[in-house]
Amino acid sequence: MQAPQAKKVPKELKIHGDTRIDNYFWLNDRENPEVIDYLNAENDYGKEVMKPTEKLQEELYEEMVSRIKKDDESVPYKKKGYWYYTRFIEEGQYPIYCRKKDTMENPEEILMDVNVMAEGHSYYSLGGLSISPDNKYLIFGEDTVSRRIYTLKMKSMETGKLLELNIPGTTGGASWAGDSQTIFYTLKDETTLRSAKIMSYNILTKEEKVRFIEMDDTFNCGVYKSKSEKYIIISSGASITSEYQFIPADRPDDAFTVFQPRIRGLEYSISHFENKWYIMTNWDAQNFKLMETDEVLTGRSNWKEVIGHREDTLLEGIETFRNFMVVEERTNGQNFIRVINQKTNEEHYMEFESETYNCWTSTNVDFDTEILRYGYTSMTTPSSVFDYNMATRENVLLKQQIVLGGYDECLYDSKRMWATARDGKKVPMSVVYRKQVQGQNPGLKKRPTLLYAYGSYGHSLDPYFSSIRLSLLDRGFVYVIAHIRGGEDLGRQWYDDGKLLKKKNTFTDYIDCAEHLIAEEITTTEHLYAQGGSAGGLLMGAVMNMRPDLWNGVIAQVPFVDVVSTMLDDTIPLTTGEYDEWGNPNEEEYYHYIKSYSPYDNIESKDYPNTLITTGLHDSQVQYWEPAKWIAKLREVKTDDNILIMDCNMETGHGGASGRFEALKETAKEFAFIFMLERIEK
Secondary structure, eight states: OOOOOOOOOOEEEEETTEEEEETTGGGGOTTOHHHHHHHHHHHHHHHHHHGGGHHHHHHHHHHHHHTBOTTOBOOOEEETTEEEEEEOOTTOSSOEEEEEESSTTSOOEEEEEHHHHTTTOSSOEEOOOEEOTTSOEEEEEEESSSSSOEEEEEEETTTOOBOSOOEEEEEEEEEEOTTSSEEEEEEEOTTTOOEEEEEEEETTTOOEEEEEEOOOTTOEEEEEEOTTSSEEEEEEEETTEEEEEEEETTOTTSOOEESSOOOTTOOEEEEEETTEEEEEEOTTOTTOEEEEEESSOOSGGGOEEEEOOBTTEEEEEEEEOSSEEEEEEEETTEEEEEEEETTTOOEEEOOOOOSSEEEEEOOOOOSSOSEEEEEEEESSSOOEEEEEETTTOOEEEEEEOOBTTTOOGGGEEEEEEEEEOTTSOEEEEEEEEESOOTTSOSSSSSOOEEEEOOOOTTOOOOOOOOTTTHHHHTTTOEEEEEOOBTBOTTOHHHHHTTSGGGTHHHHHHHHHHHHHHHHTTSOOGGGEEEEEETHHHHHHHHHHHHOGGGOSEEEEESOOOOHHHHHHOTTSTTTGGGHHHHOOTTSHHHHHHHHHHOGGGGOOSSOOOEEEEEEETTOSSSOTHHHHHHHHHHHHHOOSOOOEEEEEESSOOTTOOOSTTHHHHHHHHHHHHHHHHTTOOO
16 A cells, blocks of 8 residues: 655745745645545555554553553542542543542532543543532533533532533533632633633623633633632733732622732742631742742742742742641652641651652542642652641552553662763763563663653653553563753753753753763664654654664654744644743744644655654644644654654544543554554564
């Protein structure tokens, strides 16, 4: 079967005295039947290429599903006299949200069976559930297209029936005022999908009011209730600036008060506690510090320092209790939980053994408790939920993710390694592998290796356990997460050094990590595979252009590859809010810098590695036409006979399939792709 060749319709794109010719610009039109025909042709060709792996894909899917406890249940938490939890039934693709009154021995009340709601939809996503303070109503959002636009609906808690409420175009969640009549929610801009407007709606009078419009198109806004439940809070944020407004939750018609007016570059977040506010801010503190202020006098001139700035430690979050404060921090690429006794000022750090772990505070709704609920995982330890007594330091394991089929942690090993980047910076990597695999070298010696990274938006890629990943490890693969610049793994500077006019550090860090794995003889170029999605797909495109010789195969998931054109089009979702991440190419300096690495603009006539590209027709985060144009141009100019295929899901968006098992079919295909290249047949 011949690979599809997209027709060329040259389009001139001019700015700053520079002209780009885009032969595949015509693919931007989703309504054009020729575009759909081309996407279908790519899908058909991809299926044909992957045909020899169909049996293996089925085996991998069954293998992954077989490790999952299908009738699983979350650890319940108590709120206002009810125990809340989610559970799955044996063949259910979606969770069931439940609660029980007073004790777990009492009858179950089903809040929402998502399996029932999803019937008749190829895609279904449930937005945040929100129960009215008087326990009579449940608000939820639903998205059946995968564009991340939700319609708010309401259910009676007394009858279980849906009530007359249908508010389209929202972000999916709502917050109740204290009167159990007024809800606050966020509307999205219909074109750009920017969260732009805060609304309130009275379910009795049916009165809808605009409460706030975010006029700055680089900002998004949202609304939520403070943990203390005393305030309704509006947040407005761009990537480097924030602003909050608040009203008492029991006075929903009040005008909102601005907490601290926005100042470009000033980031802060707020937590209400008793009669004061805690503020986490970057004010003269690149890695953030904690401050507090009076409940009424909230402007910056009133803030007092509680936890000072530290050059080596990033402050990531706090959790407040009556007698304790819990601080989440990140030092040297690892995260820590610090417990401070607010009465005695004594403090201690919780202890964790692995060097490739992740810990986080979990659902903590009760102020008056000495118990902290937190989560823990490592590259070899399944996700676990603990209750930790902050006074006695007693630790109780409540639940660990069950891996069916007999997972033995002792058969696997993980470690942290450091690669030296070309500018001398040390880049951490989290590595996991199976110690002994038949037919493979013992330990870390010339093994097939999958190198994963993201490296954007200050998003840190913490180590984690994956039962799905065992399908790689048990076949001899080493799995590596590269904590490259552009993430916040080593603090805010690590992020700042991988964005805007320093974005190329992200790509060279990844290449230098790969070179390190090869130099240490963990793998070779013939057995090294690269994987990344979304902004990590941009990373894939960039390193394929810069060092195509390093990889035997690349998996680029929903890749952001046409950076210049996307960032010049302010009608596309996300664009205006991303100028602080990539730069605004309407400014000449940023235009030329972005153009110098944008994957689509830098494809050359040379050999490229075997490549699998995935996308979704309804993707709102990375438009389908970016990967479609990319594969068309790659196919036109590359000089090799390596595999180049694209899987465009014609029914879903950025997150892929919505069901818990359905999504595994996509992973099985990706694994089968690299196994095919490794000549692993089962």
